[in-house]
Amino acid sequence: MVKVIYIAADGTRTEIDAPEGESVMRVALANDVEGIVGECGGAMMCATCHCYVEPDWAGRTGERVSGEEDMLEGAASEVTQYSRLSCQIPLTGALDGLVVRLPEDQI
Amino acid sequence: MTLASVIIIGAGQGGLQAAISLRQEGFSGAITLIGAEPGLPYQRPPLSKAYLLEGKAEALTLRPESFFRTKDITYLTETRVEGIDRAAGQVIAYGPQGTMRLGYDALVLATGARNLRPPIEGLEHALDLRTLADAARLRAALATKRRIAVIGGGFIGLEFAAMARKLGHGVSVIEAAPRLMARAVSPAISAHFARLHQDWGTELILGHAATRIAPDAVTLANGGTVPADLVLLAAGVRPNSDLAEAAGLVVENGVRVDATLRSSDPAIFALGDCACFLDPRTGAHIRLESVQAATDQARLIAANLVRGTSTAYGALPWFWSDQADIKLQIAGLGGNDCTDILLQDGVVARLRGPDVVAVETLNKPGIHIRARKLLAGNDPVALDQISAIAAPQAAGAA
Structure with a gap:
């Protein structure tokens, strides 16, 4: 299991122990974490699972995948260098303790 | 109208979204979500894609069981609605608990479609x-x-x-x-x-x-x-509008609803695959079969119900299809009356008169999302605007 910490726009902190291989988006939905919508189910067709990877972790979550940068243009909240679509971050052992912040709006 | 109880018939992605959005909008009354299938509401798009390869049913679940408890949403599974008693404001349903009469102040039909x-x-x-x-x-x-x-x-x-x-x-x-x-x-x-x-x-x-x-x-x-x-x-679908028809609602290619997604009965709304709504872009009644339409319509109905507003639905339709490693993305809604212009390999603009109404792209998410933003605006979109975003340098082809 890998620990993921979600920090909502209002500061609410949720810690989840999730199996490796699941995406940061799926884990949020499966555990009822508010602030991730994931409308298209991880098909990279929307930008409603936008998150900001905490800078300390950005090196370990890797680069944006092909097409992700483009879809982020459709995000409802500000996009920064730490913005990712959380459906494109699969959990691995190296991400144990990952912290992501969630934007104000996803729609 | 006092709004104390909302019933949603159909626990697909649109029906569930209506329940979610009602709570997000601050509705504190009773919400009953009625589904005919067993189990928790799930996503359908992956059924023809990832699920067939991986077989991970649990990856399709939209919300965990705990969600329904914490949000105080009554979720009835394997329950079929047998009739709508509009005069009494009741739904007659049959499920594992037997036959029930459930009262509503507002009823949302999210009954989807079945195979033709x-x-x-x-x-x-x-x-x-x-x-x-x-x-x-x-x-x-x-x-x-x-x-x-x-x-x-x-x-x-x-x-x-x-x-x-x-x-x-x-x-x-x-x-x-x-x-x-x-x-x-x-x-x-x-x-x-x-x-x-x-x-x-x-x-x-x-x-x-x-x-x-x-x-x-x-x-x-x-x-x-x-x-x-x-x-x-897989020869297409038919909207599930039998219940609405039996209840005397106007049905024509699905449950006919106005610009605010309200049916011919002001207490009854319809969304998603089963709803034929007034499209503000063309002035025609249309029915869409997509996750985007179902969920955007659910949000609109919930917001209007809770806020007491009558905002019209006007979200831009978008669609996608993954076939092997090719992703087809469509922004907007074209038709066979359109003039189609091939802008480059795998990028087509569809026009009605001088206006671009839809853009189709293959594996070009940048062009898709930019077209979506342009088409979602209030102003007509000209072909040169789409040509500009489809130009290789603007599309970030590197």
């Missing part, structure tokens, strides 16, 4: 792909090497065909129309996908209807036969 069943002899030999149970059956059938015939060359049939080829099965697609996805895409995109599927080794039979299914073959209207020991029926 064309007049084909032996149709009982064909499998469907609408529900998780359908997909599980299909996945089990794919465990042995098959010779597959897919009846219907639309999104679902073609997504399935691409997946089945990838798994090494023999596949024929039988489409009565002269081209693939004829209702949804331009001829140029149809032709592109026809080449792709043929390259992947799928046999395409266009312009011929299936007339008979036997355990070992499908017979065509021209007398030809297609050997097949597994047949998928």
